[in-house]
Amino acid sequence: MAHEITQPLPLEVLKSVESLGGRIRIARLRRRLNMDELAKACGIGRRTLYRIENGEPGVAIGFTLAVLWKLGLLDTVRAVADPDDDEHGKILEAARRPQRVRARAPDNDF
Template sequence: MWVRYYPLFGLEGNTLHKNSNTPRQVSDALTALGINIRTARVRRRLTQDELAMKCDITRKTVYAIEKGAQGPSIGSVLSVLWALGLLDSVKALADPDADEHGKILEAATRPERVRAYKVLDNDF
C-alpha cells in the first residue's frame, strides 16, 4: 500500500511505501531493474540456481534481486549483471560528465578570477 508522506526535510509530497522509508521512485526503479535482470536471465536460458552459482550467491538472493527487494547488496546486483554480461551498462550510472545539475552548481561557486600562486621560500 502506498501512502503520502510529508517529512520535515523538505521532501514534501514524496510517496513512500507504507512499511518502508524508500521513496516510491526508488522502489519503482528497483522493481524495473529486477524485471530487466529476470528477462536477461530467461533469454540466456539460465535458471536462478545456475545464475546464483556463477555469482557465488544464494538462489534466494537472485530471487530477491529479481523481485526488486532493497536487501541485496550492490555487490550482489553487480555480480549478477557481470554474469549476464551487462556490467558495462552500469558505467553510465552517476557519471559526473552527465550530471548537468552538478555542473551548474560547481560553476556557480567557481571564483571569477584565479590568483597567482605565490612561491614561498624557506629562508627564515
C-alpha cells in the same frame, strides 16, 4: 543480521529497483539460465537472486552487479552517475568558482 530501514524509501527508488530486477530476470530467461545456475555462477544464494529479481531494495549492490557481470551486462551500469553527464553538479561547481581572477603582480626583478 539484516538492517531495518527506518524510513521508507521514495516511491521512485522502489520502482527503479523493481524495474531493474525485472530486467535482470528477462536477461536470465533469454539466456536460458535457471536461478540455481546463475546464482551459483555469481557466488550468491538462490534466495538472493530471487530477491534481486523481485526488486527488494535491501540486497547489496555488489550482488546485483555480480549478476549483471555474469549476464554480460555490467557495461550498461557504467553510465550510472557519470560525472560527465551530471549537468546539475556541473552548474553547482561552476557557481562556486571565483567570479574574477586577480592579475599577478608584475615581476620587478632587475
